[in-house]
Amino acid sequence: MMKASRNPNTFISHAWSARHLFGAVPLFAIGTGALYPLIALELSSGGYSNALIGAMTSAWYLGAFLGTLLGGRVIYRLGYHRAFAATAILAAVSVWALTISNSPTLWLYLRFIGGIGLGAYYLLMDSWISGLATSATRGRMLATYEAIRIGVVALGPILLVVASTHTAFALIGAFFLAGIIPVTMANSPTAKFKATNWRGSLGIFACSPCSLTLTVIAGFLSSSFYGLGAIYAESLGLSAVEIALFVSVVLIAPAFSQLPIGTVADLYGRASTSAFICLTAAGCALILAFQAPSSFFAITVLAVMINGLGQPLYALGHGRLVDGGHELIAATTAGSSGYNLGTFVGPIGAALAMSYVGPSGLYFFVGLSLVVGGCAAVVAMLQSQIRCCPL
Numbered sequence: 138m139m140k141a142s143r144n145p146n147t148f149i150s151h152a153w154s155a156r157h158l159f160g161a162v163p164l165f166a167i168g169t170g171a172l173y174p175l176i177a178l179e180l181s182s183g184g185y186s187n188a189l190i191g192a193m194t195s196a197w198y199l200g201a202f203l204g205t206l207l208g209g210r211v212i213y214r215l216g217y218h219r220a221f222a223a224t225a226i227l228a229a230v231s232v233w234a235l236t237i238s239n240s241p242t243l244w245l246y247l248r249f250i251g252g253i254g255l256g257a258y259y260l261l262m263d264s265w266i267s268g269l270a271t272s273a274t275r276g277r278m279l280a281t282y283e284a285i286r287i288g289v290v291a292l293g294p295i296l297l298v299v300a301s302t303h304t305a306f307a308l309i310g311a312f313f314l315a316g317i318i319p320v321t322m323a324n325s326p327t328a329k330f331k332a333t334n335w336r337g338s339l340g341i342f343a344c345s346p347c348s349l350t351l352t353v354i355a356g357f358l359s360s361s362f363y364g365l366g367a368i369y370a371e372s373l374g375l376s377a378v379e380i381a382l383f384v385s386v387v388l389i390a391p392a393f394s395q396l397p398i399g400t401v402a403d404l405y406g407r408a409s410t411s412a413f414i415c416l417t418a419a420g421c422a423l424i425l426a427f428q429a430p431s432s433f434f435a436i437t438v439l440a441v442m443i444n445g446l447g448q449p450l451y452a453l454g455h456g457r458l459v460d461g462g463h464e465l466i467a468a469t470t471a472g473s474s475g476y477n478l479g480t481f482v483g484p485i486g487a488a489l490a491m492s493y494v495g496p497s498g499l500y501f502f503v504g505l506s507l508v509v510g511g512c513a514a515v516v517a518m519l520q521s522q523i524r525c526c527p528l
Contacts, residue, residue: 148274155269160319162282163289168312170293175305189241196245198481200252205473208257209466217265221320227254229310236306264469268326272460273403279452280399288392341463341471347517349475351411351454354510356479358447358503361487365499372496383437390441391448398449407453408517415511418446422504426497451476
């Protein structure tokens with residue numbers, strides 16, 4: 138078994154079998170990366186309040202959570218290929234319909250519907266790629282997918298520079314639909330899956346708390362920095378250029394860290410890798426929380442290490458769930474639900490910490506979350522099984 142896990146040809150062959158899926162990822166990623174700022178800018182230019190803009194975001198996350206819970210049934214009934222086409226069509230139509238009217242009520246409904254489509258899409262892709270891998274290559278397979286997705290999402294806003302508003306909406310929908318083309322040639326997962334429901338999937342929380350803790354904390358990190366990172370940087374007295382550079386570099390960092398961390402996890406175990414990166418990132422976060430360096434370079438390096446190490450926790454937690462013998466789609470639903478829960482709670486917790494502690498509360502919240510994740514990973518290392526499945 139160890140020999141297989143160290144054989145690079147195994148990963149190469151599995152990555153080759155997933156090449157068509159990897160080809161579809163940039164098409165969805167550039168669309169989602171452009172859509173978020175496009176909607177915010179359109180609402181802002183129309184004179185709508187920040188509260189409404191926030192409501193649009195919440196509607197999307199609520200839809201994505203529902204899409205995650207329902208996506209397994211769709212995959213079971215339609216199969217992976219037709220389910221992908223259905224999610225792509227739903228996402229594209231929800232974007233194109235935004236050009237029909239400027240009604241905030243209509244846009245709220247459409248963002249909710251689009252969230253359902255993209256939530257089901259993420260569930261489908263995570264489980265599909267996991268199903269094409271084995272425990273010896275799952276870390277690298279998921280890491281490759283995440284690296285492509287994160288890197289291309291960061292390029293999405295460029296679309297706003299080269300296209301008008303209506304053209305941008307049209308192109309985003311077209312990108313979503315274009316993803317169907319490479320997927321039609323993709324291999325079906327080798328892992329068997331069966332009908333599942335959201336109750337069975339969420340029941341995994343009680344069975345594998347340590348693995349799911351990692352997915353929740355990855356959601357904390359992603360959403361809290363996305364929502365409050367610029368405010369933290371501004372509180373340090375950074376210039377507008379420095380703030381833009383700080384946020385951009387931190388957000389793109391996981392695109393470069395995913396594959397190395399996934400490789401280490403495949404070779405030396407996901408629990409031990411998770412423990413190391415959680416505690417290392419926690420140390421960096423607590424430095425920023427208690428005594429932020431005065432150097433812009435030092436602050437940025439620490440923040441890059443936190444996000445670069447922390448974001449791969451989702452793939453590590455999800456990989457452990459599938460490795461542990463859970464049914465493929467149920468495990469992915471549980472992991473995605475944990476991540477979605479983290480993205481919802483993260484900004485709230487970080488904002489409360491900042492209101493009590495000050496701007497450094499962002500990294501105080503992140504640091505404590507990572508300490509919890511590190512402890513959970515250590516427990517998973519020491520006690521590999523609890524009742525029916527691995528922690």
